[in-house]
Amino acid sequence: MSSILINVIDREGERTEGVEWKDHESLMECLTRHKFPILATCGGNASCSTCHSYLDQESFVKTGGTNEEEEDLLEMLDDTRHDNSRLTCQVEWSEDLEGAEIEIAPEW
Template sequence: MSSITVTVIDREGTRTEGVDWKDYESLMEALTRHKYPILATCGGNASCSTCHAYLDPEAFRKSGGTNEEEEDLLEMLDDTRHETSRLSCQVEWSEDLDGAEVTIAPEW
């Protein structure tokens, strides 16, 4: 089993470096395992947007971008969407994301 580490900034602005993310998890699963307040109401099926997060620009580029389903949900987040917004349930583990910075988006 492989793992990488990411830096997570929570909704209060607290920065935590060295958060481990295992290769069998989505980003959402890693965040919830570390007890970050991700609702994941839909269980990681890209149908609720309660796992919205921002990636640093390089990590966003390396994450492979959004698919049509994810894009449709992100479009509904007018007030909180950024150009590096992702649904964390749709961000798959990759060694390329080692050291990424993830900011948990505000609750809507």
């Protein structure tokens, strides 16, 4: 089993470096396993947006962007949506995301 290390900024602005993300997990599963405040109310089915986060621009591009279902949910987040917004349940593990910077979006 492979893993990479990412950096996470929580809602209070506290940065945690070297968070291990295992290759069988979505980004949401990684964040919840490490006890970051991601609700994941829908269980990772892209239907609630409670796992909304921001990726650094380089990592956002590497994920391939959003699909139509994810885009529809993000459109409802007018106040907190950024160009680099993603639902972490839709971000799949990739070695290319080593060192990615993830910032957990404010609760809505």
